[in-house]
Amino acid sequence: MVAIERALSASLSTATTSELRQAVTGLLNHYPARPLSENAAAAVLEDWITDLRSYPADIILAACQQWRREPNTFAPTPGHIIELAEPIMRVRQLYLRMVRDALGVEARHVPERKAG
Numbered sequence: 001m002v003a004i005e006r007a008l009s010a011s012l013s014t015a016t017t018s019e020l021r022q023a024v025t026g027l028l029n030h031y032p033a034r035p036l037s038e039n040a041a042a043a044v045l046e047d048w049i050t051d052l053r054s055y056p057a058d059i060i061l062a063a064c065q066q067w068r069r070e071p072n073t074f075a076p077t078p079g080h081i082i083e084l085a086e087p088i089m090r091v092r093q094l095y096l097r098m099v100r101d102a103l104g105v106e107a108r109h110v111p112e113r114k115a116g
Helices: 002-011 017-028 038-052 057-069 078-103
Strands: none
Touching (some): 002 078, 017 038
């Protein structure tokens, strides 16, 4: 049970900037857009990173994959990806709380995600 707690806790570790950059650029390459200046493109990417940095990399990758597999003909916004990532994040947080309750461990703060 302790190993499960550790694994769930680790699974909530946030993505690195490099992981987010790779996920976002990989996703957006599927949706060609109007060309942006190098500075504008860098600023847009930084906004994405800022908006997604509180999520684990695998959850962001799963949300990006889900977006690609749905019949979307336009590029998503960070909000679209967050909307897909939130249910996965909440389930992991719930499982971690359940395991900690079963272990009688005083929860090391599992942040609650606010909707919207």
